[in-house]
Amino acid sequence: MLNFDFYAPARILFGKDSHKQIGELLKPLTGKALLHYGGGSIKKNGIYDAVTASLAASGISYVELGGVVPNPRLSLVHEGIALCREKGVDLILAVGGGSAIDSAKAIAMGAYYDGDVWDIYEQNKSIDKALPVATILTIPAAGSESSGDTVITNEEKQLKLGYGSPRLRPLLSVINPEFFYTLPKNQIANGVADMMSHVFERYFTNTTHTDLTDGLCETVLRTIMRNAPIVLNDPADYDAWSEVGFGGTVAHNGLVGMGRAQDWACHMMEHELSAIYDVAHGAGLAVLTPAWMEYVYRDNINMFVQFAVNVMGVDGSFRDPDAIVREGIDRLRRFFRRMELPSTLSGLGIDGSRLEEMAKKATGAAFGEEYPIGGLKKLGWQDVLAIYKLAQ
């Protein structure tokens, strides 16, 4: 186990009607809030009305900024920063999924930054101040409701970059599984692939003596995989949504990765797909993850045997390790298909024309010096290209 520094201060209010407490809880914390959200869905499904009713009941003053899109854009972040400064906003309440929350975090740090907030992403600048962020989660996926991470797309530069700071961890997140009932199937499936990937990126490691976090990772994965097909089939199943929703939060609050060298190659490879083709992050991960596994597993075959047996339920006896791992990867592919997720780049509408460009961007080779990505196996741009080709 490696040394670690665990800090997950976000208070999680979970369950039916939990959103009704938001006004009361925020009242002592804000004089003027920014209500930040996406498109019209929360207005159609009643969530907007329920949340604003709670804010009104507590007499909370707020301004609004909607319009967050998947792969949230820098331009809207700029707009939000200007609005916060102009109106004297002191807290941001994001209502939505990872996109709205990530956009809120960008605005929260941008409000105190003297310059273009994109600098912070591009130069990985340290920040010492950000507006407090609270969230009401409407799509379980990104885990942004408890993490200090934010990913923003610079649409002019066709770049999608992530940034993380403990100062960006939400102070409070409300998770009401009933809010997930109206999600379309593809959003459910993309969210599930994303939260599973958050565990995979931490789970696959060369660090040894990791009994506890191995077990935590495996439990979160098994729980999500057991319950996700249930909600895909019946999006109004409260109990199954509770497991998936809670699982998505635990997947990304940091705990399951403590003391382990982490990987994150799949996330970095996927960000290139999303930046250029604007594909859903989870769908991209579902395509790339099995291909990545095939490409890297021989570098730590014991770890992948453990995955196949403990997570995918492969019988680990009387077979050679390669066969066990391949059966595990195959079962993962079948699980993603059962979730109606694409299994190839072409299924995502991505042809072979820009694979090399993306591989070079993902590893920095496009911008001068190459920085190999990944933890379990270090991947240069040619490795990344090989994985993209495996996923075609």
Added chain:
Amino acid sequence: MLNFDFYAPARILFGKDSHKQIGELLKPLTGKALLHYGGGSIKKNGIYDAVTASLAASGISYVELGGVVPNPRLSLVHEGIALCREKGVDLILAVGGGSAIDSAKAIAMGAYYDGDVWDIYEQNKSIDKALPVATILTIPAAGSESSGDTVITNEEKQLKLGYGSPRLRPLLSVINPEFFYTLPKNQIANGVADMMSHVFERYFTNTTHTDLTDGLCETVLRTIMRNAPIVLNDPADYDAWSEVGFGGTVAHNGLVGMGRAQDWACHMMEHELSAIYDVAHGAGLAVLTPAWMEYVYRDNINMFVQFAVNVMGVDGSFRDPDAIVREGIDRLRRFFRRMELPSTLSGLGIDGSRLEEMAKKATGAAFGEEYPIGGLKKLGWQDVLAIYKLAQ
């Protein structure tokens, strides 16, 4: 799954040399600290010197109060409160196990309470202010380094009472597994029994649809039980201590019990033993827990079959549920014996003379109205007496 409110803001700094950062981390937070600890062990094993060196290097001003004993006493808490007021202490740094930390929490809330701090325990009063508490853990057991709980013994009244508030959660806890190397065998074993009990109290429930937290509980238990015999045999095994130490923190930071009705009958029954006979809390739990299981398992036999199979490794096929559960309980008893823990009340030096008195105190019957204890099965004083007798 039940609605829940999860809040675990304690930052956990974990690993070799992590204590060397304490001065630097506390510097911005305190003008004058109280250094609170137990007997002489931290002076003999070098921990006191290492911690005070870090405080001195950062120029932190502090006063000291040692002398905390297991089952920490109200009288020392009173002394600490007076000291904090007199010296203008603004933060308490507890160096020790659960006793030092629980005592620090009592002082932290007592410093702002206008009256005897014992009132807060006895009347379960709500508090809105407490001094911040940081901890350096030297005995992994109580989980107090991340919880908002404190248990204090009123030696005059022979009463041991617990109290919990989110305001008592430490802001920072340092866990260096090397600090556990000099623990005597009985403290190692008592600590292990205590942390396992923190999971048991949350795990055994009648709440349904608890896939994720079932799995988290089972993983924490398996990890502790796999590694505890290793450290008992070789107290300088860093890797095994890392698993046990981290496991003890996760066991009690709240996460594994979220959304579940909890039990806590064993803890309440044990507090009576400790209050009268001053036995080690963990040893008392190791004696009472299997007896409690025997007495209650038929009320939710599926839960206990799951425990026997998933935690104790009992083969769940081709046998009747009673036999599976009894084998699971038997294996737990064998595990405690392997940890060289007592298995009966007489092994703790407790005879039958005051069992009824303790049963009536545990359930409130001694003070007028009876309040049955426990969650999975409600226990009146006659049930508690029966469990004490099973444990004789």
